[in-house]
Amino acid sequence: MLLEIVFEDSFSNFSHGFRPGRGCHTALNQIKTTFHGVNWYIEGDIKACFDCVSHSKTVELIKEKVEDQAFIDLIYKYFKAGYGDFISPVKLSEMGVPQGGVLSPLLSNLYLHGLDEFVESELMPR
Numbered sequence: 602m603l604l605e606i607v608f609e610d611s612f613s614n615f616s617h618g619f620r621p622g623r624g625c626h627t628a629l630n631q632i633k634t635t636f637h638g639v640n641w642y643i644e645g646d647i648k649a650c651f652d653c654v655s656h657s658k659t660v661e662l663i664k665e666k667v668e669d670q671a672f673i674d675l676i677y678k679y680f681k682a683g684y685g686d687f688i689s690p691v692k693l694s695e696m697g698v699p700q701g702g703v704l705s706p707l708l709s710n711l712y713l714h715g716l717d718e719f720v721e722s723e724l725m726p727r
Contacts, residue, residue, distance in 0.1 A: 604707055607666050612710060613717040619706030647713075651705055652697040654712045656680040659698075662711050679704060 605621070612620065617628035632642060647653075660676060667673065679702070683693040698705040 603672075604663070604667075604704065604711075608707065608711055612714055613721060615721065616710065616714075616717050619710055650709055650713070651700045654698045654709055655696060659708055659712050662714075676704075 609621065615631070617623040617625070617631070636642070656677070659680075660673060663676060664673060680694060680698070682699075683691045698708050
């Protein structure tokens, strides 16, 4: 909840994935009301997105707004905890965030925020 309070306002208004009060319907509504006269759109689905999140880069991004080292250490522990099930042993994680983890959507959005900024500044018409 704290990370959401810190970062949510900095995310792009065009970003709808894994955001409070946003989703595919708000994205479609924004396209309908904002992009008049556009003939085509690009919808992206990044394959294995949660699996490819860099731990060190994500922590760097968190440190831009969070100075509490104990909190940063807790995030590192979240990343390194690994995952498992009742059949196989726990697998330690070197990269990525646990799919289904409560922090994973927010951390993925934080990690992908730079892509949103690039698209808005370089690819969107002004």
